[in-house]
Amino acid sequence: MTGWSIVTPVKPLGLAKSRLRATLPAAAALSAYYLSGPDPFGALDGDFGLPGDGDADWHAAIALAMALDTVTALLGAVRVDRVVVVTDDPVATAALGDLGAVCVRDAPADGLNAALRQGASVAALLSATDGRGRAGTASVGADLPALKSTDLDAALRAAERLGARAFVPDATGTGTTLLAAPGRLALEPAYGPGSALLHARDGALDLTSSLVVPSLRQDVDTAADLDAVRSLGLGPRTAALLEIGVSSDGQKAPTPARTAPIHI
Ligand SMILES: Nc1nc2c(ncn2[C@@H]2O[C@H](COP(=O)(O)OP(=O)(O)OP(=O)(O)O)[C@@H](O)[C@H]2O)c(=O)[nH]1
Numbered sequence: 380m381t382g383w384s385i386v387t388p389v390k391p392l393g394l395a396k397s398r399l400r401a402t403l404p405a406a407a408a409l410s411a412y413y414l415s416g417p418d419p420f421g422a423l424d425g426d427f428g429l430p431g432d433g434d435a436d437w438h439a440a441i442a443l444a445m446a447l448d449t450v451t452a453l454l455g456a457v458r459v460d461r462v463v464v465v466t467d468d469p470v471a472t473a474a475l476g477d478l479g480a481v482c483v484r485d486a487p488a489d490g491l492n493a494a495l496r497q498g499a500s501v502a503a504l505l506s507a508t509d510g511r512g513r514a515g516t517a518s519v520g521a522d523l524p525a526l527k528s529t530d531l532d533a534a535l536r537a538a539e540r541l542g543a544r545a546f547v548p549d550a551t552g553t554g555t556t557l558l559a560a561p562g563r564l565a566l567e568p569a570y571g572p573g574s575a576l577l578h579a580r581d582g583a584l585d586l587t588s589s590l591v592v593p594s595l596r597q598d599v600d601t602a603a604d605l606d607a608v609r610s611l612g613l614g615p616r617t618a619a620l621l622e623i624g625v626s627s628d629g630q631k632a633p634t635p636a637r638t639a640p641i642h643i
């Protein structure tokens with residue numbers, strides 16, 4: 380049985396997740412911590428702790444951690460044959476490529492929907508070459524750090540059964556966390572504000588009318604989302620960073636102990 384091709388867009392890490400900036404912990408404390416302790420993100424070596432760019436480092440680290448946990452869960456799904464990551468970020472390319480994703484440049488450089496269309500084209504070319512990933516094409520953002528492969532499998536299975544374009548709205552009901560186009564159907568992404576409604580208006584079916592897939596719905600855009608993903612069970616890289624940096628009430632945490640261990 381052939382499986383799915385998943386297309387995952389990743390903004391340049393330093394620009395991603397801008398709505399989280401206000402909740403990030405004191406960069407200087409984290410920089411000091413990482414200078415003295417093990418670096419859980421070998422790919423970021425040399426970046427952590429550089430004087431003056433602590434905020435950028437922390438920001439890149441949390442965006443990368445979430446992308447790594449998301450892509451790990453995507454690749455762990457039984458129904459997934461391939462993950463195509465569309466990104467212009469060299470660190471994300473190296474780290475996600477190491478996990479087993481196929482990484483391609485964001486050649487259109489024209490926003491999220493253009494990046495997804497490009498990723499879908501690459502996925503189709505690869506499928507034509509090796510026969511894998513032909514069950515369908517789906518897009519999933521790189522900001523689902525609590526994603527469980529079983530939730531993704533359930534959604535892809537439901538989309539296969541419907542044989543029609545289908546989507547999963549985010550936890551707020553307004554955004555989209557998964558858009559699936561079974562078989563040879565075109566993905567036709569319409570991400571952006573109110574994308575759940577846009578996808579429904581385009582004829583995509585809402586998979587959550589018959590499915591409960593909380594980990595697939597909880598993306599992380601805001602501070603409140605951080606608490607929500609914690610309660611779902613975070614992936615290990617995101618958990619390591621958040622436990623160090625942000626307390627459970629979303630407040631900045633005290634300076635971490637320089638000797639605190641990190642378990643990845
Ligand atoms: N390649 C690529 N990925 C994108 C682009 N815009 C958004 N993404 C990715 O699409 C996914 C969903 O995007 P958003 O939820 O809007 O995340 P974001 O843009 O990082 O967050 P904010 O800065 O807070 O809006 C994330 O994985 C982003 O990294 C883009 O123009 N190109």
Ligand SMILES: C=C(OP(=O)(O)O)C(=O)O
Nearest residue numbers: 554555570571572574600
């Ligand atoms: C990108 C989207 O959502 P958000 O930025 O709210 O995660 C979307 O649903 O189109």
